[in-house]
Amino acid sequence: MCRVNEILQRSFKMQKIHVSLQSSSYDILLAHNELAEMLKGYRESWRQYDQIVVIPDEHVWQLHEHYFREAMTMNGLENYLVKPIPAGESSKSIDVWEEVQTFLLQQNCNRNTLLVAFGGGACGDVVGFIAATFLRGVDYCQMPTTVLAHDSSVGGKTAINHSLGKNLLGAFHQPIAVLYDSSFFDTLSEKEFRSGFAELWKHAWLSDANWLQELEISVLQNSWRSIPWVAELTKGIQVKVSIVERDVFERHERKYLNFGHTFSHALEKGIGYSEISHGEAVAIGILFDLLISAEKGFIPHQLVKEKITFIHSLGYPLNKVSSVPFENYYELMVRDKKATKTGIQFVLLHTIGNPVVETIEKKLLLHAYHLFQQLIEEVAND
Numbered sequence: 001m002c003r004v005n006e007i008l009q010r011s012f013k014m015q016k017i018h019v020s021l022q023s024s025s026y027d028i029l030l031a032h033n034e035l036a037e038m039l040k041g042y043r044e045s046w047r048q049y050d051q052i053v054v055i056p057d058e059h060v061w062q063l064h065e066h067y068f069r070e071a072m073t074m075n076g077l078e079n080y081l082v083k084p085i086p087a088g089e090s091s092k093s094i095d096v097w098e099e100v101q102t103f104l105l106q107q108n109c110n111r112n113t114l115l116v117a118f119g120g121g122a123c124g125d126v127v128g129f130i131a132a133t134f135l136r137g138v139d140y141c142q143m144p145t146t147v148l149a150h151d152s153s154v155g156g157k158t159a160i161n162h163s164l165g166k167n168l169l170g171a172f173h174q175p176i177a178v179l180y181d182s183s184f185f186d187t188l189s190e191k192e193f194r195s196g197f198a199e200l201w202k203h204a205w206l207s208d209a210n211w212l213q214e215l216e217i218s219v220l221q222n223s224w225r226s227i228p229w230v231a232e233l234t235k236g237i238q239v240k241v242s243i244v245e246r247d248v249f250e251r252h253e254r255k256y257l258n259f260g261h262t263f264s265h266a267l268e269k270g271i272g273y274s275e276i277s278h279g280e281a282v283a284i285g286i287l288f289d290l291l292i293s294a295e296k297g298f299i300p301h302q303l304v305k306e307k308i309t310f311i312h313s314l315g316y317p318l319n320k321v322s323s324v325p326f327e328n329y330y331e332l333m334v335r336d337k338k339a340t341k342t343g344i345q346f347v348l349l350h351t352i353g354n355p356v357v358e359t360i361e362k363k364l365l366l367h368a369y370h371l372f373q374q375l376i377e378e379v380a381n382d
């Protein structure tokens with residue numbers, strides 16, 4: 001990272017957000033290049049565990065093992081096991097889940113064990129689910145290393161994928177802490193920045209028109225690396241935390257956080273997880289939800305076209321939308337875990353910051369799908 005950018009990122013002092021959930025409350029710490037400092041507040045309590053098992057994404061481990069070990073050592077935390085798991089989405093499988101459980105059992109881990117998820121959202125999701133299910137539940141800490149994981153590491157949704165769909169096996173299990181050091185972003189690819197930005201964009205849509213505008217300008221004016229991440233991610237996390245605190249088990253308001261996710265899950269599954277990143281699909285899903293919102297008369301169609309242009313200019317793979325025929329989307333959306341007896345649920349926007357959950361009938365979905373394709377083509381040819 002260039003010196004100027006390093007200074008800029010460091011200029012934001014450590015942020016602390018408390019998640020208030022009765023007996024499952026915890027803190028989220030955010031800073032740049034300060035993992036050792038963040039660990040300071042935990043070193044005494046972590047020494048009380050019988051075992052600490054670090055479960056890193058193997059790619060992240062290759063890149064950042066040294067920095068991680070140094071931060072642990074500086075805090076006198078030297079006795080821990082390391083069990084790397086495959087990089088990215090492929091780790092969210094029943095096989096990896098079982099392999100790690102077997103490892104923990106073979107190492108005689110007991111209920112007083114701390115697991116540390118060190119990687120992106122996929123690693124956090126699978127380690128969280130392992131923690132939720134090992135010996136009926138052990139503690140875990142999230143150490144996110146991607147922009148997207150500002151979303152996934154907070155709120156305690158853990159999951160692995162089933163051959164019939166994404167995130168179908170899971171549990172609500174809150175971490176004991178989230179230690180988020182944005183210096184890990186130094187090694188992220190442009191695709192991963194793009195992926196993570198989508199969830200941040202989602203948080204802005206759900207909360208505040210001014211922030212949405214500022215965020216979009218910041219992305220257009222800066223390179224991905226020079227966005228003031230600690231400041232922007234703090235805002236995104238605050239939106240998520242305030243919703244989670246009011247509805248931890250997603251019975252009402254937390255459903256809003258699925259904005260963009262009905263269409264995106266079908267797109268990801270329909271073309272294959274290796275063909276598109278989660279966040280790239282989410283950005284496209286948000287556009288689809290905006291389009292339905294416009295069809296319902298809530299927001300102007302012109303706004304949707306502007307946002308398709310914005311997303312296209314950032315290089316999101318909008319051309320992939322047509323790779324999945326409508327009937328396939330429909331079948332996958334019916335099978336989505338958010339679908340109810342009455343039909344497929346979408347999060348729509350009445351206005352920016354005012355989401356609503358609605359069941360959408362097949363006829364409107366088909367119409368919106370064709371319109372979406374047409375608008376994407378128009379924007380690409382502009």
Ligand SMILES: NC(=O)c1ccc[n+]([C@@H]2O[C@H](COP(=O)([O-])OP(=O)(O)OC[C@H]3O[C@@H](n4cnc5c(N)ncnc54)[C@H](O)[C@@H]3O)[C@@H](O)[C@H]2O)c1
Nearest residue numbers: 059087088089120121122145146148152157184187188278
């Ligand atoms: N639990 C939730 O509430 C929630 C919310 C949103 C998303 N998710 C889940 O999050 C997952 C996506 O997370 P993600 O976008 O972080 O992807 P990811 O964890 O799959 O990581 C993407 C790629 O980036 C690599 N990587 C991670 N950190 C890196 C770093 N610092 N430098 C270089 N490479 C790095 C990984 O090895 C992987 O190849 C999906 O499975 C999604 O379902 C969960």
